[in-house]
Amino acid sequence: MHSELPDVPGAVRMPEHRVAISERGSFCFATCSCGWFSPARRSRDLARREADDHLTGGDSAPG
């Protein structure tokens, strides 16, 4: 391994998550490099929020 980053205590080691916001027609949705994607939203802001939720480890909860 080639790593120059210091090991920060308390940091959670996560697989690479690269979220991108895609637009389809008047809908927006977030996609992640890990395969996750959000449902189509009418608000780009909402799609971003869902992406943020995914990045922070928010498990898909009902409701």
Ligand SMILES: [Zn+2]
């Ligand atoms: Zn992801």
